[in-house]
Amino acid sequence: MLDWLYQLWPGLETSVTLLSLEPPGWGGNLLRGAVNSIIIALGAFILGCVIGIGGAMGKLSGGPITRDLLAVYTTVVRAVPELILILLLYYAGTDLLNQMLRAFGYRPIEISGLVAGIGVLGIVQGAYATEVLRGAIQAVPKGQIEAARAYGMTPFQTFRRVTFPAMLPLALPGLSNLWLIATKDTALLAIVGFSELTLETRQAAGSTRAYFTFFLAAGALYLLMTLVSGRLFGWIETRFRRHQVGARA
């Protein structure tokens, strides 16, 4: 079926065999790596949002010490390269956990790359999410929150019923940016040896010497992820904004 294409482009046939899903092709490995990347990115993004909500609330309504400590957290994380944070948190995190386990009389454990990756990237994402969500919450008209308080809602009810839904459309562009950063930051875990898409690609490319084939294929996979999630976020944004008067779709 593809014979005429193969004749037109001699290198294509080898590339297709290299990328096929079953061995000797490496396509299966690449896809498995891609799934790992997506899982880590999702986990880190969710963890980051949770930290971000806490951080934003702390920055806006916490005491002076909380606010200063949060400022240190966001400043440090945003100024130090992710790679170094990953190494530091990875080593320090496993060390601390094992020391704690030992103190309580348990045996030390080996932390899986997946959990460590999610934890570390989540802490990095949390710093950026804190700033995004803080800006969004500040943009909610104060009168709405005061009105909710005047109705007798508890602070939690106010947040759930008024602040959160009102700030979400404002936060979505920033959050979608963060999600894109999360998908791309998973590539950094290749350096600590976690077999996500980039490391799988490098191994495949290294053992077959077909660098262009594999790196371009992985690039296409990453691009697919970003383009699809861009569409998805665009759709969510229009959905959440439809009640807003005069909002740009």
Place this chain on the structure above:
Amino acid sequence: MRGFLQPHRIGLIAAALALCVYAAVTMRWDWIPRYAGLGLEGLWRTLWLLALSILIGFAMAVPLGLAQAAGPRIVAVPAKWFCTIIRGTPLLLQIWLIYFGLGSLFPQFPSIRQSELWPYLRQAWPYALLALSMSYAGYEGEVMRGAFKSVPHGQLESARAYGLSRWAVFRRIWLPQALARALPTLGGETVLQLKATPLVATITVIEIYSVASRVRQDTFIIYEPLLLLALVYMAIAGLIGLGFRWLEKRYTPGLG
């Protein structure tokens, strides 16, 4: 200064100082003199990689942004795709594609092997510089597109009406205002570019990060080099922030 030094801040600063003293006393820093020379060399390499990649990348970003903001479709579409591809794939992958891909392709051509450039092409840093510059160009092309579009159209029209040539309008009105509008974003992006430089350590460029990894491998000291490295990056990021704040103060007033 009075506003900064509230009572709780003094306590926090004291706690931070105590932590520093504790780290200085209990942790191992005896490796520093041995690696100081190598570290400075690495720092220098990080800084010029950063500076050069920003210069080259920005020189590419201006036409990329202009093409998207005002160019005909035939240049706007490729420029948009370039930015989308660069922004949609991890930098680490781009670096490896360029280094391993081009690096394995070039030696196959005798004409390249015999050319004057070959001694450079055998080293890793040209590939690192190319990858970093292209990445900066991709992100900043998008920033400049917005900046060019945000300059009020009436200004450009009135400049044309005064008889300025298209090039003069671009050089004296459009570009300076777009630059001034983009400055705050560019500052943040430059810090991001700084944070991207340690990735080139994976293709054997010896910059400050790879010096720290070397200390870790040689001496099995894990935290100290990484902590010092984090401090160095924070200092550089702080300097970049100060520099851009100065630029903003100088160039943003008077924006129409």
